[in-house]
Amino acid sequence: MTIKNIMVIGAGQMGSGIAQVFAQSGFDVKLNDLSEEALQEGLASMEKILSRNVEKGRMTEGEKTATLDNITTSTSLDDASDRDLVIEAVVENMDVKTQVFQKLDEVTPEHAILATNTSSLPITDIAAVTKRPDQVIGMHFMNPVPVMKLVEVIRAIQTSDETYQTIEETAKALGKMPVEVNDYPGFVSNRVLMPMINEAIYTVYEGVAEPEAVDEVMKLGMNHPMGPLTLADFIGLDTCLYIMEVLYEGFGDSKYRPCPLLKKYVSAGWLGKKSGRGFYVYE
Ligand code: NAI
Secondary structure, X not given: OOOOEEEEEOOOHHHHHHHHHHHHOOOEEEEEOOOHHHHHHHHHXXXXXXHHHHHOOOOOHHHHHHHHHOXXXXXXXXXXXXXXXXXXXXXXXHHHHHHHHHHHHHHOOOOOEEEEOOOOOOHHHHHHOOOOHHHEEEEEEOOOOXXXXXXXXXXXXXXXXXXXXXXXXXXXXXXXXXXXXXXXXXXXXXXXXXXXXXXXXXXXXXXXXXXXXXXXXXXXHHOOOOOHHHHHHHHOHHHHXXXXXXXXXXXXXXXXXXXXXXXXXXXXXXXXXXXXXXXXXXX
């Protein structure tokens, strides 16, 4: 199957980025959120990114206009009734995602694929609430979506080969690199990244080094573009803690226990860049 038209549910940080890359590649995109206000915010952030691309000569004014022209907005999931693919990027909450998938299963055409951008929830459980579990898959984009090459394509135990192949081809059509993984806690990206961040926090907790020193070691010594504590502040320390809890609970292995210092920062409301303070202070 070739995907021509899609719907993105959730016009937040990820959803607006996903809508942008599809529209830029010529897909017909409907962007859905609960309110007009949320949709306008999503479109405004997209417009800002596209204008910066024009200023920097990465795109012409005509390409910017064509991208925006490929996007229409919607506040009703019923509008998914003519879509080949729907990508859900709503809040990371299983109840909300379950409700969205049940409704999409009712309203979308029989051939439609239902994908989720979840960073930590089990795709197998999401697939199980629909009557088309073989057409449900994880399409995990990285932040910022227009910049990052990877799409981690996560197969639920029920996902068919045909669904996987369609999504792999679709990701390539966006100029992204799809990588196939199976559905286990944290998939590959967060299973490898989050324990590294958690361990970096342990080195601060145990007084091995200051945050700046930990980040310098990983930048200069391991060639990481950004130190793990800076990255944690960018991701949000609440999100890091949440994903560590998913790993800890999902595997029942003490190697995934969240660092007490991470828990303390989150309790204090020190969530990183978004709250003005995490391992660093932001003006
Ligand atoms: P966000 O909070 O920026 O956006 C979520 C949007 O979903 C909001 O605009 C909200 O109004 C909307 N929404 C909530 N319930 C809805 C519903 N029932 N129907 C339609 N819209 C609804 O969140 P963000 O960061 O964009 O994350 C979205 C998803 O992407 C989550 O599952 C998250 O785990 C995943 N993700 C996030 C990454 C990140 O770096 N922020 C990276 C990769 C995945």
